[in-house]
Amino acid sequence: MPVATQLVPAELVLVGPILDIVNYTGIAVFAVSGALVAARKNLDIIASIFFATVAGIGGGSLRDVFTGVQVNWILSPAPLVLCIAVGILVWLLPTRIWPERALEWFDAGGLAAFAVFGTGKALSLGAAPLPAVAMGVMSACMGGVIRDVVAGVPSILLRNELYVTAALLAAGVFLGLTMAGLSSGLATILATLCGFCLRGAAIHWGLRLPRHKG
C-alpha cells in the first residue's frame, strides 16, 4: 500500500493478541447493542441475530473495505459465530434484566475498542497517523450509525454527548503511546480504557463540549 508519509515504524504496531482480544470484545459488545435494539422493537430471534451481526461487524467491514483488505468475517467465521451466539442469547433474556442505559454502555465499549483496533490495523497496514486515526474514529462511530439507521432509530451520535470525541480520544491516545515507544499491548489497553471512561462519563453525567451557538 503506497502512502504519502509513514511516521510510525510498522514493527511497533503489530496487530498482536491484545489488539485481537480488543477487536473481539468490540464485536461482542456492539453485537449486544444490536440485539438490544431488536429486543426493544420486539423483533423475532432471526432479526435479533441479524441486528447483532450488522452492529457487530458493520463498522469493521467498512474499515476493511476502505483499507482495501477483505472483510474479516469472510476469512474466518469466528466473528459471525460470536454475533450469532450473542443475537440468540440476548433474545432469550427478558428486557428487565438489563439496566436502563445498557445499550449505551455496550455501545460505549464497542466505540472505544473499535477506535483503537481500527487505528492499530490501519497503522499496521502502513497508513500515515492522521488517516489511521480517522479510520479508527470512522469505523468506531459508523458501526453504531449503521445499526441505528437500519433499525430506524435516531443515532446515538446525534445526542450531543461526547461520542465522536471519545472515539477520537481512544484513537489519539493509542497513536501517541505507540509513537512514544509503548508496547502495542499496553497502548491498546490504556487507550481503550481512556475512550470507554470518557464515553461512560458522558453517559453518566451528560458531559458535553460547548454546543454551536447558532
Add this chain to the structure above:
Amino acid sequence: MPVATQLVPAELVLVGPILDIVNYTGIAVFAVSGALVAARKNLDIIASIFFATVAGIGGGSLRDVFTGVQVNWILSPAPLVLCIAVGILVWLLPTRIWPERALEWFDAGGLAAFAVFGTGKALSLGAAPLPAVAMGVMSACMGGVIRDVVAGVPSILLRNELYVTAALLAAGVFLGLTMAGLSSGLATILATLCGFCLRGAAIHWGLRLPRHKG
C-alpha cells in the same frame, strides 16, 4: 482468496447460467421495487431511474465490495441498462395498475434471488459455508434497506414479518442442496422458490416467528 475452512468443493457451485438468470431477475424485481418507491413519492423520471438503480444494484454492490471483487455493473453495463429500462417503464405506468402490495411482492422476489445468488457467488469464490450464507442474507436484505433508507421510508425489514428468515431459508436450502450433491441449477431454482414462497406467505398471511417478549 484465503479462507479458514472450505467444505464445499468449488466445482459444485459454479456461477452457471441459471444462477445468472436468477441474478438478473433479482436485479430487475428489486429495480421495480425502487421505481415503485419513487412513484409513491411522485418523483420525476430521473429520480425513478436513480431509485431503480440503487435498489437493483445496491445489495449486489455491497456483496461484491465485501468479497473483494469489482462491482459487477462496472465490468458490464447490462445491470445498469436493465435498471434504467425498469426505472423508465415503471414511471410511465400509472400507479393504479399495480396491486396494493406490489412493492412487497417484487421485493420478495429480489430477496430470494439475491440470497441464493449471493451465497452461490461467495461459495464459488472459496468462502466457507457460514460466511457464504451470511453474505447471501446480507446482500439480499441490505438492497431493500438501502432503498428504504435513501427514500426515507421505514424499512420493510422492521415489520416483524418473516423477512430475514426468508432470506436465510433461501440461502440455507441452496447450501444444503449443493452440499448434498444436487446440480447448481436445480439447487438455485428450488432454493429461490423456497425463499420466495416463505416471504410470500408472510406477506399474504402475516406469518411471523414469536416476537421478543419484552
Add this chain to the structure above:
Amino acid sequence: MPVATQLVPAELVLVGPILDIVNYTGIAVFAVSGALVAARKNLDIIASIFFATVAGIGGGSLRDVFTGVQVNWILSPAPLVLCIAVGILVWLLPTRIWPERALEWFDAGGLAAFAVFGTGKALSLGAAPLPAVAMGVMSACMGGVIRDVVAGVPSILLRNELYVTAALLAAGVFLGLTMAGLSSGLATILATLCGFCLRGAAIHWGLRLPRHKG
C-alpha cells in the same frame, strides 16, 4: 481492470490538474454542507469536524471502493486536513452569516464537482461510458445522502427538485465533450458549470421535471 467495452481512449481523460482542483473543491464545499448540518443541530466542534469529513469524503470513498481502488484519504492526508479545517472554521462562525439556503448551494457545488470528477476517474480507470456516468452520478448524489442519513434529516434528493438530473447533466456533458475531443481541463470546467447552474436554477426557481402522476 477488465471492462466489457472501452470507447473512450484513456489518454483523453487523464485525471489532470484541473480535475484535481474540481475534486478538492467538491470535497471542500461538501464539507461545508456537512458542517452546516452539524451547526443547525447545535452539535459540538468535534461533531462538526465529523460531519464535515463524512460529507466531504463519503461519496468519494464509495466511488473508490466501487471502482476497486483504495480510498483517496488513506493515500494522502490532504482531503482529511481540508475537511477538518472546514469543520473547525464553520463551527466558529455564527449561523447568521450564512444566506438562508447556503447548505443547498454548497451541496450544489459538491454535486456538480463530484459528478464530473467521478465520471473522469472511472473513465481514466478504463470504465465504459455508461458505467462511468453512473459512477459520477452515484458518487455525487450519495455524498449528500450519507450526510443527511447520518444526521437524521430528510435527504435533499427527495425534494423533487432537479438534483439527480443536475448530476446526470454534469456527468453527461463531461463525457460528451471528452468524446468530442475537447481537452479534459476545458471539459471539466464546462461540465461542472452546467451541473452547478442547473442545480442552482432548481434551488432558486424551484425548477422540476414533471412529477409522477400517481
